[in-house]
Amino acid sequence: MTVDDARPWGYTWRSSQRFIIATATTSLFSECFLFGFVVPILPYMLETRLALDPSQTQNLTTTLLTLYGAVSLVSAPFIAHFADKTPSRKGPLLLALAACASGTVLVACAPAVWVLMAGQILQSLASASVWIVAFATLVDNVDERSKGKVTATAMSFVSMGIFAGPMVSGFLLQLLGYWPAWSAALLLLALDFLARLLMIETPSPRERQPPAAEQAQEQAQERAPLLPEPEHEADDPNPAPAPPRGFYKIMLTNPQILASLFNTLALSMIIAAFDTTLPLHVRDAFGWGSLPVGLIFFGLQIPTIALGPAVGLLRDRIGLRYPTTLACAAMAPLLWLLALPGAHGVPTDQTGKGIYIAALAGIGLCMAFTRGAGTFQMMAVVHVLEREDPNLFGPYGGNSRLSGLSELPFNIGMMVGPLLSGSFSEFLGYYWSCVVLAVVAGAVAGTSWVYLTAEGVQVREVEGEV
Structure with missing residues (x-):
């Protein structure tokens, strides 16, 4: 057979x-x-x-x-x-x-x-x-x-x-x-x-290879002489690898991971804030019912659905920093622009509706370049750490814990976002609610520029040839 x-x-x-x-x-x-x-x-x-x-x-x-x-x-x-x-x-x-x-x-x-x-x-x-x-x-x-x-x-x-x-x-x-x-x-x-x-x-490549401790022990046994020699622990050329360290301790002390968590938390708060405040605002400001609201939410998702693979290819080519930073920086004034119709003398007529729809379209486009950025950076950090020390997170790696950690800030943002945006909108008004979200987007842009440094494939290849 x-x-x-x-x-x-x-x-x-x-x-x-x-x-x-x-x-x-x-x-x-x-x-x-x-x-x-x-x-x-x-x-x-x-x-x-x-x-x-x-x-x-x-x-x-x-x-x-x-x-x-x-x-x-x-x-x-x-x-x-x-x-x-x-x-x-x-x-x-x-x-x-x-x-x-x-x-x-x-x-x-x-x-x-x-x-x-x-x-x-x-x-x-x-x-x-x-x-x-x-x-x-x-x-x-x-x-x-x-x-x-x-x-x-x-x-x-x-x-x-x-x-x-x-x-x-x-x-x-x-x-x-x-x-x-x-x-x-x-x-x-x-x-x-x-x-x-x-x-x-x-x-996986990890499973095809024996654990680092067993591999080191086998190599030491192959090179050992027939007669035992005096032990010299300090001169051992193949010391046993250190035991696996705590996953969350390593992750939560890494500034890139912390920035990735903040990125995911902040963007999920912005998404959840739309769910809470947008339907009531457009009803009061423009008289729009459930059908226009549904079309608005559909329009916010279209860029992410349509441009997802293209954005991924862009990240693979030039890295994460520039697309994410520019998109978050552009989102901040668009969130402020979203609050203008009905405030500071800006009318809610056709001009105000046009401003609102244009701002929403721009925000949807920016979200296509920011969604998943924190997870991408976390994956890059974990891959680098496991490449340097395959036993760092145990024999089967830390990908499940990475998934759980990346989901945590998203869930927190989806829970906290409606609470904060609803409170700001009720007590301070829709304008200041959007201003707060704009400040958050600006903060994400700053942390993305400093800490979201995952590089593209072409950059890594060029550095490897030098």
Whole structure:
């Protein structure tokens, strides 16, 4: 029997880097899709299925979504820690998917509020696991040359999931009914499960080599003489490598990592602030209803979806500093411009509407160049550290903990952003709320210039030839 005969069906494409990356990206898409999927259905569930008073809908909706984010925030570091202790990504992916499907069914069938909350908790735990393990799978299988392209493309699919989830559920609920709407979520989970079953993991470079301690010990034994010699510990040319150090201690004392976390936190706060303040402002200022608001949010996502691969290629070629810094610096005055209609004598007529739409278009374009920048820099730092010391974060690396760490500031920003922007808008007005966001964008531009120094492939190649 030949080696090819012993391999399972479709081994070549099932174990290919492209298929594994596509499977991980699909998982990221499905996690974001399911997060927003329930939002348009919640009022129907609470008021029709559970027969609650409509006056409780807003409060319960806020409670359920906050609970989802809080559970994900608390559980992510623990999930990432244990995920890095396992040599395989496929098993945890399948387990997370099973938990996600169970949580989805529990939410859809909930006969009481407490069951709905239990389903949200299970779904949140499963979604955090999906994100962490899927992102770690992505990082495991991306090489240095295509790091920017792959991560930016993945962020495009994440943006598509965030937008498509509520759009699909609202559309199906209105046209086909409650259970046909949930069938779309279950179908996506089934396809995701099938892709993960088909995926065949290939050993990473880390797994192909023996651990550093064993390798040093084997080399020392091969060179040892037949008769023992007196020990000279100080002259040992092959000392045993140091034990793995604490991942979070190393990360949180690195200024580039701290700047990356701030970048992710600040930009997620800006995104969440739009969700909180924009619908009410455009209704009061311009008289726009739900359809124009939906088109606005769609327009904000289009540049990220359309330009994701191109932005990734740009990062791979020239590095991270210039695109991120320039985009954040441009976003600051655009956020201020967004607040002008209705303030300082600027009218809210066609001129004001034109200014507002132009500012939004510019902000959407800037977001395409800033989204995922913090994660890109963190990946670069971890790759450099593990290249210098492969045993630094343990035998299976630290990619799962990297994923959990990158998700942490995003979740905090999505929770804190609405609170801060809503408070500023209520007590100081929409103008000063946008001014605060502009200051935050300017601060991100400054830290990006100083600390987001991940270089492009061409720069590294030139330096290597010198």
